[in-house]
Amino acid sequence: MPRNLALLLAFLSLGLLLMAAVVAPERRTVEAEAAAFASPLDLPPLGADERGRPLTDYAMQGAHIVAVPALVAGLLVTLLGTAGGLVRCMGSERVESLVSGFREVVGALPRMVVLLVVAMLLPLEWRSLLALAVVWALLAAPGAMDEAAAVAGRLGGARFVEALRAHGFSRLRIYLYHVVALNLRPVVVRQGAETLMQVVFLEVALSYLALAAGEPSFTHNEAVTKSWADLLYQGYQAIAMDVPSMHVLVLGLALVAVTALAAVSISSAARAR
Amino acid sequence: MKRWWAQPLVRAVVALALPFAVPAIITLLIWALPGSPADNICRGATGCDALAARWNLDQGMVHFYLAWMGDALRGDLGRSWSAVQGVGIRELLAPAVPVTVMLISLSVLPLFLGAALAGLGWIPRRFDPIFQAVGLVPAMVPALVVYAVITLAMGAVAADGSESLLLKLFAGALILGTTDGALSGAITGTRSVFDNERKQQYVLVAQLRGEGVLSNTLPNVAGALAGQLRARILHLLSGAVIVEAVLRIDGLGDFLWRATLHQDFGLLLAAATGFALVSGVILLLQASLEVLVAWHQRRAPQVPVAVGA
Numbered sequence: 001m002p003r004n005l006a007l008l009l010a011f012l013s014l015g016l017l018l019m020a021a022v023v024a025p026e027r028r029t030v031e032a033e034a035a036a037f038a039s040p041l042d043l044p045p046l047g048a049d050e051r052g053r054p055l056t057d058y059a060m061q062g063a064h065i066v067a068v069p070a071l072v073a074g075l076l077v078t079l080l081g082t083a084g085g086l087v088r089c090m091g092s093e094r095v096e097s098l099v100s101g102f103r104e105v106v107g108a109l110p111r112m113v114v115l116l117v118v119a120m121l122l123p124l125e126w127r128s129l130l131a132l133a134v135v136w137a138l139l140a141a142p143g144a145m146d147e148a149a150a151v152a153g154r155l156g157g158a159r160f161v162e163a164l165r166a167h168g169f170s171r172l173r174i175y176l177y178h179v180v181a182l183n184l185r186p187v188v189v190r191q192g193a194e195t196l197m198q199v200v201f202l203e204v205a206l207s208y209l210a211l212a213a214g215e216p217s218f219t220h221n222e223a224v225t226k227s228w229a230d231l232l233y234q235g236y237q238a239i240a241m242d243v244p245s246m247h248v249l250v251l252g253l254a255l256v257a258v259t260a261l262a263a264v265s266i267s268s269a270a271r272a273r
Numbered sequence: 274m275k276r277w278w279a280q281p282l283v284r285a286v287v288a289l290a291l292p293f294a295v296p297a298i299i300t301l302l303i304w305a306l307p308g309s310p311a312d313n314i315c316r317g318a319t320g321c322d323a324l325a326a327r328w329n330l331d332q333g334m335v336h337f338y339l340a341w342m343g344d345a346l347r348g349d350l351g352r353s354w355s356a357v358q359g360v361g362i363r364e365l366l367a368p369a370v371p372v373t374v375m376l377i378s379l380s381v382l383p384l385f386l387g388a389a390l391a392g393l394g395w396i397p398r399r400f401d402p403i404f405q406a407v408g409l410v411p412a413m414v415p416a417l418v419v420y421a422v423i424t425l426a427m428g429a430v431a432a433d434g435s436e437s438l439l440l441k442l443f444a445g446a447l448i449l450g451t452t453d454g455a456l457s458g459a460i461t462g463t464r465s466v467f468d469n470e471r472k473q474q475y476v477l478v479a480q481l482r483g484e485g486v487l488s489n490t491l492p493n494v495a496g497a498l499a500g501q502l503r504a505r506i507l508h509l510l511s512g513a514v515i516v517e518a519v520l521r522i523d524g525l526g527d528f529l530w531r532a533t534l535h536q537d538f539g540l541l542l543a544a545a546t547g548f549a550l551v552s553g554v555i556l557l558l559q560a561s562l563e564v565l566v567a568w569h570q571r572r573a574p575q576v577p578v579a580v581g582a
Contacts, residue, residue, distance in 0.1 A: 100283075101283070104283055104284065104287055105287055107504070107507075108287050108288070108291060108507075108552055108553075108556055109291075109295075109549075109552065110507050110510040110511050110548050110549075110551075110552055111507070111508075111511045112510070112511035112512070112514045112515070112526075112529075113295075113510070113511070113514070113529060113544075113545050113548040113549075116514065116529055116530065116532075116533040116541075116545075117298075117299055117302070117533075117541065117545055118302070119533055120532070120533040120536060120538075120541060121299070121302045121303060121306060122306075123306060123307065123308075123313070143504060154469075194454070197409075201411040201413070204411070204413065205411065205413045205515050208413065208417075208519075209515070209518050209519070209530060209534075210534065213534055215534050215535075218533075232413075232414075232417065236417055236421065239418065239421040239422075239425075240421040240424055240425065253414065256411060256414065260409040260410075263409075264405075264409065
């Protein structure tokens with residue numbers, strides 16, 4: 001994908017997600033039974049659910065649930081990955097050993113197991129996707145740190161910094177521009193984008209499974225707001241029970257695809273020239 | 274780390290500590306939450322004091338952990354608190370562990386195949402976008418489709434029964450092994466490791482001497498490949514929770530999900546420890562491989578370095 005196109009797609013998809021999150025209605029539109037399962041042609045732009053409520057509510061409220069936690073998780077992984085790369089460039093064996101120990105221990109924990117433990121132990125009033133997204137990001141960080149450290153290692157680590165110092169560059173410029181912006185950027189941005197996507201998919205998966213079991217969601221108050229998982233849940237009935245909700249499924253899958261597109265385009269836009 | 278044994282040793286220590294550390298962390302979390310652990314777990318149920326005494330929640334964190342760990346080491350994992358109330362957790366998890374191990378083992382096959390073919394250079398780079406596009410699909414979506422197809426083909430009762438288990442295991446393994454970036458990561462990761470190694474001077478020298486590239490590079494990249502594989506298997510373990518829950522496969526992941534959903538601390542502790550045990554075994558295997566590679570490398574004849582070189 002050309003970088004300019006990737007940049008445009010990244011802006012569009014992320015902009016769409018954020019805009020939908022900002023303008024999302026706090027409560028769902030009142031039911032209109034007559035419009036049940038209305039297609040996008042009958043009730044533009046996206047059609048209606050089983051109770052005649054517009055699907056735009058679902059799309060926007062779902063975006064509202066995932067936007068901030070996914071961005072925070074992505075940024076956290078990017079920052080920690082960058083720190084992992086910088087530590088390798090600092091050439092301090094003691095700090096590197098400590099970071100390596102952290103990576104070893106945290107990297108050995110299966111993410112979903114830790115996440116479910118945290119999800120269950122959090123008191124009801126603390127339950128939110130943000131808390132789970134931060135945990136997920138912390139568990140994803142060792143991989144990003146590992147990869148960034150490998151990039152910095154291939155660059156020459158501390159010797160690279162010393163060589164540039166000999167050319168008269170300041171440490172700040174070397175670390176921020178030569179190391180981070182020019183060399184670590186493709187890796188840490190890709191890792192961050194992947195985490196952003198994973199958090200969105202995680203929300204959908206957790207909410208869907210809770211919905212299927214008839215239990216409260218770990219990520220949001222389902223009495224007030226609806227997640228994208230609700231679209232997949234209603235849409236799934238089109239396959240399994242012959243309910244006329246195929247347009248709901250298509251919308252759910254389209255939102256999943258937009259999320260994937262956002263991650264891919266962000267990674268492509270940040271890749272090395 | 275300069276000494277060859279340091280990294281495998283750290284891995285071995287972490288692997289042995291994991292099954293003890295995970296329940297300790299969970300216990301710590303239970304006591305770190307506001308309110309008493311018994312109240313948090315009972316959530317207003319009658320007879321909370323009696324239940325707290327029965328679950329060892331009434332005498333502090335250390336007592337709870339030591340009592341649970343002591344029982345677990347004797348093979349007694351207690352009884353399910355709410356998910357399958359009253360049923361022995363050992364009876365629940367004993368058949369679940371082989372199911373999850375089989376699911377993960379099967380799902381590793383596409384990864385092995387993809388990595389081997391990529392390492393040998395038999396997968397052209399032009400196919401990478403296809404694998405990457407498949408890798409973007411979240412495991413839950415194909416799992417839902419597969420479950421719907423199985424339900425339609427076999428009926429709802431058979432779809433949840435044991436007669437469809439093998440079919441669900443194979444389908445689940447294929448989903449786990451190909452989606453969520455698993456296969457594309459294995460292919461591109463392995464290829465990139467080999468590409469970097471092939472640029473080394475010793476490989477060119479070996480080629481000039483008429484030796485094979487793979488036989489020279491493999492021992493040197495085995496450690497990195499093992500690290501990648503471990504990370505991917507851990508990723509599969511996470512995905513297995515979702516796939517088992519969607520396909521209703523009675524594995525360790527499904528029990529972990531049910532425990533979370535029903536606030537079953539007993540089952541959660543046991544299932545999470547089971548996952549930690551599996552993770553520890555994988556870590557030990559990686560450490561063993563690293564030792565073997567180091568041993569193989571140290572057996573190689575030492576080339577004398579010329580003075581001044």
